[in-house]
């Protein structure tokens with residue numbers, strides 16, 4: 001999906017949600033290039049928890065971006081605007097991802113995150129299991145490094 005209004009909505013959440021200290025937000029070019037690929041998908045959610053259908057008039061409070069491969073899905077990014085956090089929106093986004101990825105045949109959902117990201121609590125609550133650790137995987141601008149943890153969820157929505 002390369003509709004500019006769709007990209008605008010995701011970028012607005014991206015810029016509001018990610019702490020620049022970690023350099024994890026994607027730029028517009030990265031996002032647009034990714035969404036040109038037929039196996040990359042985004043779900044957008046409103047403040048009230050409904051999936052966005054009209055990208056020009058509704059405002060996104062959060063999004064989840066994922067990539068499909070045969071039998072599996074990778075959660076690439078999930079974000080919710082700071083003012084709408086801790087209301088269950090990320091849980092709803094993961095539920096929508098599970099349903100949509102299931103319809104694409106994804107029996108497993110993988111993700112990778114830096115080890116100190118508080119989102120880990122969310123993933124564990126939703127049933128993701130840690131399956132691996134990549135030592136010193138992330139390199140930051142100050143030269144420091146941090147491990148990545150890989151999580152996997154068995155998707156029952158297939």
Ligand SMILES: CC(C)(COP(=O)(O)OP(=O)(O)OC[C@H]1O[C@@H](n2cnc3c(N)ncnc32)[C@H](O)[C@@H]1OP(=O)(O)O)[C@@H](O)C(=O)NCCC(=O)NCCS
Nearest residue numbers: 017077078079080085086087088089090091118119121122
């Ligand atoms: C991670 C993020 C998407 C969570 O969004 P959210 O809408 O606030 O999450 P939810 O309200 O659905 O949280 C559900 C549960 O997950 C856990 N949780 C979510 N955020 C948490 C946090 N910052 N610290 C600890 N637990 C957290 C809690 O158990 C929470 O339930 P509770 O509020 O009843 O305690 C949001 O904080 C965010 O956008 N962070 C910046 C981007 C980011 O780092 N994304 C992850 C890597 S791509």
